Amino acid sequence: MAQATLSISSRNYGSWSLRGWLLCKFSGIDFEPVMVDSDDPSVRAELLLLSPSFLVPCLTHDGVRVWDTLAIGGYLNELSPDAGLLPRERVARAHCRSVSGEMHSGFSNLRSALPMNLKAHYPGFKIWAGAQADIDRIAAIWNECLSAYGGPYLFGAVPSMADAMYAPVCARFTTYDVPLDPACDAYRKTIMAMPLMQEWIEAAKTEPDEVEELDVEF
Template sequence: MATLTISSKNYSSWSLRGWLLCKMAGLAFEEERVPLDDPDMKAELLLLSPSFLVPRLVLEDVTVWDTLAIAAFLNEVFPQAGLLPADRAVRAHCLSISGEMHSGFANMRSALPMNIKAHYPGFKVWAGAQADIDRIVAIWRGCLTAHGGPFLMGTAPTLADAMYAPVCSRFTTYDVKLDPECDGYRARVMALPLMQEWIAGALNEPEELEELGAEF
């Protein structure tokens, strides 16, 4: 049995990405939770660390961390799952926008931290975060146009959708206004059974991270 180490289901966007990738691959795994008082976990959630070891996947004699590394590994082990598109050009597009999500959008991450339990109608988005949102919307529109939807790379979710799923959650939490096409994509991702499973876990998570509210 594989083991996936994650942190908070309510707050951790990276844990969600790794968890979705494992589920999408069809991997049977046990969840291992980092203790809520672990300093490394708090550094991740408060964006205080440039690198961290969650999510972390252990499968037999292999340990792999970082969402893109987990995706590459799972694609090798479960190529039939379609985490990466078979077509070379579509796969390159998928990797490019996933890499952009992985390394960018710092203003949006900071201003709109993931918080599944919360909802802020009419939330004021300032210019720095809005520029990131505008770029994400452009990515979504380009993908849906190029590949026909309903997901970013076509008919089925891939790595790209796992990478942008926490953004869909953020846009829901902070009431980000989107055009009908992009709002439809956001709603489809949020309605996925796997997302609903994760959300249920987040809603049942104990309130033991009081200081995060002040830091965010």
């Protein structure tokens, strides 16, 4: 039996659920994902972009419940410091926390204009100016990290908390055919090709095409 559970919502639409799931996978913790009913208010909050720190995803482990995605990452790093969720070196660790925190609290224009939908593809999608500013900032973060730490992941040879935080962005850029510079596009392809991402995407393909009434509530 798994030592922990992680509550998640839709794999196709749930960007925060994907982040929490990747963090657990990267850490190596033995856990069981538990799908929360789509009518649950926490699920609706996640899918409608109302909060990055609601109750989905929520990690339950050894009598502890952790529901904020950054808090999940921090908790898992304490459990498995050798997994590489946070870099060992102090400056790199602070940098990783900073770019992860920026993803956690920012980029609202990107979230609303390019919602996650893994099964969809919109070639030539027109991106409005507010979302483009978010895209430009994300590209700057990626280029800075890739240049500083050598890739192929944002902080070097193994995926970190930052990669879990930006993985749904890679999925959005793929869905909406977002043009990227060569370094950023290579990073996007690296993330999308990860076996864990492919596992999540294959599971998403088995879900219904739409979340009932979700488009109405936008």
